[in-house]
Amino acid sequence: MQLRSQQDLDHSMERLLSLDDRLQNVRDACLPGPIALRQREKGLAGLLAIVLAQQVSVASARAIWGRFSEAFPDCDVDVIAGTSDEDLRALSLSRPKVRTVRAICTALQDGFDLAALVEMPGDEAHARLCSLHGVGPWTADIYLLFCLGHRDIFPAGDLALQVAVGKGLGLADKPDAKSVARIASDRWTPERSAAAHLFWAYYHALKAGRDGVL
Structure with missing residues (x-):
């Protein structure tokens, strides 16, 4: 099953x-309204947008992607390469x-199939993405979650x-990625x-409007 719609x-x-049942209080803190489904464009454009957003502010990421998409409106792999x-x-x-953009484009030119990831189990698709130079666990998680709608992905490194x-969950200290991955x-x-999706909405509520990701 994939998350293709708000109903999903x-x-x-x-x-x-x-x-x-601990999560009901978290959900209540996000009311009113549903937890909104986050979706992004799939394919090369979606993956590169995530890559270019790494380790920069939300405003910077939007500005960089704006310049990039203006230069490459069709996100054609051969043109970028x-x-x-x-x-x-x-x-x-x-x-x-x-270097990462070049490596991804080269991989696609050599036959790496981004579209095939949607049919793979999450762990297999994650490993395939992480085999690309410059694509780490967080980038792979975000792509699988937002661009492909995989049902069982939790970006513990976020x-x-x-x-x-x-x-x-009322923990005394902020858990690290390993601890969060184990809980999930x-x-x-x-x-x-x-x-x-629930905990990003909860973070948004905690920070009075600040999103954790783009």
């Missing part, structure tokens, strides 16, 4: 709350991100989720994507 997420959220490093750097891409899980795996499988 609503049903997944109901199942999640039945798995862990044929662009010089200097021209990519002129779009405010750091040298490491230029700092906003770590804060929200710590607060929502033990208590929220196979509805971890709904849990991620």
Whole structure:
């Protein structure tokens, strides 16, 4: 099952709350209204937008992606691959991100199939994405969750989720990525994507309007 619509997420959220009764208070803190489904464009454009947003502020990420998408409106892999490093750097891409963009484009030209990831089990799809140079666990999680709608993904390395899980579960200290991953795996499988949406909404409520991710 994938989360393709708001109704899909609503049903997944109901199942999640039945798995862990501690989450009802977290859900209540996000009322009124449903927990909104987050969706992004799939394919190369979606993956590159996530890559370019890494380790920069939300405002900077939007500005960088705006310049990039204006330069490459069709996000054509061959056009991007044929662009010089200097021209990519002129779009405010750091040298490491230029290398990652090039590596992803080269992989796609060599036959890496982003579309096939939607049919793979989450762990397998995650491993395939992480095999790309410059694509780490967080990037893979966000792509699988937001772009492909995988049902059972929890980006444990996301700092906003770590804060929200710590607060929502009443933990004494902010849990690290390993601890959050263990909690999610033990208590929220196979509805971890709904849990991620829930705790991002909870973080938003805690921070009075600040989103944890774009």
